[in-house]
Amino acid sequence: MSFHPKMAYDATFHKSARTLDETDKGAGPPFAYTAENRARFDEIIKRYPPDRRRSAVLPALYLAQYQQGYITANAIRHVAELLGITRADVEDVVSFYTMFYTKPVGKFVVQVCRTLSCALNGAERVTEELTAKLGITPGQTDASGTFTLVEVECLGACDRAPVVMVNDGWHECLKPEDASKLVDDLRARGEAVLSGCHHVVERTRNA
Amino acid sequence: MDPILTKHVREPNSFTLDFHVEHEGYAALKAALTKKPDEIIEIVKASGLRGRGGAGFPTGMKWQFVDKKVEPRYIACNADESEPGTFKDHLLMERNPHLLIEGCAIGCYAIGAKVAYIYIRGEFLHVQGILERAIADAYARCFLGKNILGSGFDCDVYMHRGAGAYEAGEETALLESLEGKRAQPRNKPPFPALVGLYNKPTAVNNVETLCNVPLIVSKGAEWFAGLGPEKNGGPKLYCVSGHVKRPGVYETDMKITLRELIDGHAGGVRDGRTLKAVNPGGSAVPILMPDQLDTQASFDAVQKAGSLLGSAAIIVLDDTTCMVWLAENLLHFYRHESCGKCTPCREGTDWLYKILRRIERGEGQMQDLDLLSSISANIAGKTLCAFGDAAVTPVTTTLKHFRHEYEAHIKEGRCTLQADWRARQPVAAY
Numbered sequence: 001m002s003f004h005p006k007m008a009y010d011a012t013f014h015k016s017a018r019t020l021d022e023t024d025k026g027a028g029p030p031f032a033y034t035a036e037n038r039a040r041f042d043e044i045i046k047r048y049p050p051d052r053r054r055s056a057v058l059p060a061l062y063l064a065q066y067q068q069g070y071i072t073a074n075a076i077r078h079v080a081e082l083l084g085i086t087r088a089d090v091e092d093v094v095s096f097y098t099m100f101y102t103k104p105v106g107k108f109v110v111q112v113c114r115t116l117s118c119a120l121n122g123a124e125r126v127t128e129e130l131t132a133k134l135g136i137t138p139g140q141t142d143a144s145g146t147f148t149l150v151e152v153e154c155l156g157a158c159d160r161a162p163v164v165m166v167n168d169g170w171h172e173c174l175k176p177e178d179a180s181k182l183v184d185d186l187r188a189r190g191e192a193v194l195s196g197c198h199h200v201v202e203r204t205r206n207a
Numbered sequence: 208m209d210p211i212l213t214k215h216v217r218e219p220n221s222f223t224l225d226f227h228v229e230h231e232g233y234a235a236l237k238a239a240l241t242k243k244p245d246e247i248i249e250i251v252k253a254s255g256l257r258g259r260g261g262a263g264f265p266t267g268m269k270w271q272f273v274d275k276k277v278e279p280r281y282i283a284c285n286a287d288e289s290e291p292g293t294f295k296d297h298l299l300m301e302r303n304p305h306l307l308i309e310g311c312a313i314g315c316y317a318i319g320a321k322v323a324y325i326y327i328r329g330e331f332l333h334v335q336g337i338l339e340r341a342i343a344d345a346y347a348r349c350f351l352g353k354n355i356l357g358s359g360f361d362c363d364v365y366m367h368r369g370a371g372a373y374e375a376g377e378e379t380a381l382l383e384s385l386e387g388k389r390a391q392p393r394n395k396p397p398f399p400a401l402v403g404l405y406n407k408p409t410a411v412n413n414v415e416t417l418c419n420v421p422l423i424v425s426k427g428a429e430w431f432a433g434l435g436p437e438k439n440g441g442p443k444l445y446c447v448s449g450h451v452k453r454p455g456v457y458e459t460d461m462k463i464t465l466r467e468l469i470d471g472h473a474g475g476v477r478d479g480r481t482l483k484a485v486n487p488g489g490s491a492v493p494i495l496m497p498d499q500l501d502t503q504a505s506f507d508a509v510q511k512a513g514s515l516l517g518s519a520a521i522i523v524l525d526d527t528t529c530m531v532w533l534a535e536n537l538l539h540f541y542r543h544e545s546c547g548k549c550t551p552c553r554e555g556t557d558w559l560y561k562i563l564r565r566i567e568r569g570e571g572q573m574q575d576l577d578l579l580s581s582i583s584a585n586i587a588g589k590t591l592c593a594f595g596d597a598a599v600t601p602v603t604t605t606l607k608h609f610r611h612e613y614e615a616h617i618k619e620g621r622c623t624l625q626a627d628w629r630a631r632q633p634v635a636a637y
Contacts, residue, residue, distance in 0.1 A: 047324075047365040052405055054387035058370050083387075096389040096546075097370035099329045115291045115540050116490060116533070117448040117522055124630035153373065153540050154291040155330050158448035158520070159455045168332040197301065197333050 028072025070101040106148035117158030125176035216302035224344040227305035235421035240358040247317040253428035260413030272400035274408040282323040291490040292520030295444035296414035304341035310417030373544035378411040392592035435460035439505035450525035461505035480525035488517025491597030527626035530609040541598035549590040569620035
C-alpha cells in the first residue's frame with residue numbers, strides 16, 4: 001500500500017484496505033430484504049428527491065446489516081439494484097464507513113472509546129481488562145461468536161468517560177475494575193444490563 | 208447566567224412536545240411565520256449569532272449568502288458531533304429535541320427551503336429515536352408538514368443516519384454523505400450556500416446554532432447580543448471533560464473565563480492534582496498553559512490567546528499526563544479518521560502516528576523531532592478541508608510547549624510519566 005520504502009502500512013491499517021470477499025463462498029447466502037424491511041425501505045426512499053435515490057444508501061445498508069448481521073456481496077448487489085446504482089458505488093460506501101461490518105461479528109460487539117477524554121479516565125485499562133477477560137485482542141471475535149472487541153474513536157459522551165458501546169446501546173462511566181463484570185452480565189442478561197445514556201445514569205447516581 | 212437552552216434538561220419529560228409547548232415552545236415559529244423571511248435573516252444577522260460547530264462564522268451571513276434565485280434550497284443540520292471532547296449537541300438533542308426542530312423550521316422559512324435534513328452520527332441511535340418521535344409529534348400538531356399553522360408554508364424535516372465517519376462533520380463532506388457517497392470534502396469555492404446538497408443552495412448549520420434561532424426570534428436580537436461580550440453574544444454550551452471533578456455541559460454567556468469554567472463549574476482538577484494544560488476547543492486546537500486560564504472563553508479572546516474556541520470542548524489535563532502520549536493518542540484518532548482524499552493528510556497522519564509511537568515507546572531519535580515538524584508543515588494548509596491543519600496541531604503545540612518531554616523520552620529510552628489510568632502493557636498496534 002505505502003509507496004514509502006521504509007514505512008510500510010500495518011497489515012490492517014486503513015479503511016481502504018478493507019476488502020470484500022467476492023468469491024462464491026464469501027458472497028454469502030442469497031440476499032433480499034424481508035417484506036418488513038422492504039416496506040421500511042420504501043418509506044425511507046420517500047425522504048429524498050425521486051432522482052436522488054442514491055441518498056438512501058446508508059439507511060438501505062443499515063437495513064441489510066440488521067437483517068443479516070453483516071454486509072455481504074449479495075447484500076450489496078440487492079441494495080445496488082434497489083437504488084439503481086452500481087455495485088461499485090455501494091461497495092465504495094461500505095468500505096469507507098466503519099459501522100458496516102464486512103465479516104460476521106459476535107452477538108455483542110463491544111466498542112470501547114479510546115480517544116482523549118475517555119483515555120484520560122482509564123479507557124486503555126478498560127480495553128486491557130476486556131482483552132484479558134475475553135481472551136481476544138481488539139478487532140477479534142471470540143471462538144463462540146459471542147463477543148467482538150473493537151476500539152473506536154470518540155463516541156461523544158466525554159463527561160461520562162470511559163464509554164463503551166455494545167451493539168447500539170451505551171454503557172457509561174465504566175470503571176476498569178467493572179469491565180469484567182459487564183462481560184458476565186452481558187452473558188447472563190444481554191443488553192438489558194447496559195446503563196444507557198446520560199440522564200438515566202445521572203438519575204441513578206443522584207438517587 | 209441562568210441556563211436558557213439547557214434550562215429544563217434535567218426534568219424527566221423535557222423531550223416531549225407537551226412539555227415544550229407548555230414552556231413557550233413553538234411560539235417563536237408562530238412569530239416567525241408572521242414576518243417576512245428577509246426580516247428573520249436580518250434579525251439573526253443583528254443578533255451576531257456565530258456558528259457553534261467550530262468555525263464561529265456568523266449564521267445570518269451564511270443564510271444571506273444562500274442563493275435565493277435557485278429552487279429548491281435545503282438546510283442540512285450538522286448533528287454529526289464527533290470532535291473529541293464535544294458532547295453538547297448530544298445533550299440538546301436528547302433532552303430538548305423540539306427546540307432543534309423549531310430552529311430547523313424557522314431556518315427553512317428564512318432561506319426559503321422546504322426540506323431540512325438532520326445528519327446525525329450513526330452512534331447516536333438512541334438520540335435518533337428521540338428526534339424521530341419528536342418529529343412525528345410535531346407533524347401531528349401541524350408544526351411541520353404542509354401549511355404549517357395555517358401560514359401556507361410547507362416544511363419537512365428528515366433524519367439521516369451516518370455510519371461512523373468523523374469527516375462527515377465537515378460541511379461539504381456531510382453533503383457528499385447525504386448524497387450517498389463517501390464522506391469526503393469538496394473543493395471550495397463554490398460554498399454550499401451556492402452549490403450544496405444535490406448542487407442546490409444549502410445552509411449547513413450546527414445543532415446548537417439552530418437551537419439558538421428560536422430564542423433570537425422570540426426575545427430579540429438586542430437581548431441576544433447583550434448576553435456576552437461584543438460579537439460573542441448569546442448563551443454558549445461548554446463541554447468540560449478530562450481530569451476534572453465534575454465533567455459536564457455548562458451553559459453560560461461568553462464573558463466567563465476558562466478558570467471559572469474549570470475551577471468553578473467543573474469543580475477543579477480532581478484528586479488534588481495540579482493543572483498541566485488545557486485544550487480549549489476539542490482536539491484540534493493549540494493547548495493553553497495554566498497561566499492563560501484567565502482568558503475569556505469567547506471566540507475572539509481565545510483566538511487572541513493563541514488558540515481557538517472551536518466547539519467549546521474544554522479538555523483538562525493534570526500533571527500526570529504525558530504530552531507525547533497525548534499527541535500519540537490524538538494522532539491515532541486523526542490517522543483513523545482521515546478520509547483519504549488528500550495525499551498529505553492520508554499519508555502524513557500515518558507517518559506522524561508511527562514516529563510519535565516510537566518516541567513514546569522510547570525508541571525515538573533526536574532527529575525525529577525535526578521530522579515531526581517537517582511532516583506537520585507539509586500537511587497543514589495543503590489539504591482540501593481543515594482536517595489537515597487540525598491533525599498536525601496536537602503535534603506542533605506539544606512540541607512547542609513540551610519539547611523537553613519529547614527529549615526526555617528519547618534520552619531515557621522510556622516514557623517518563625506513567626500514570627495509573629494508562630495501559631499497564633504497551634497498547635498493541637492494531
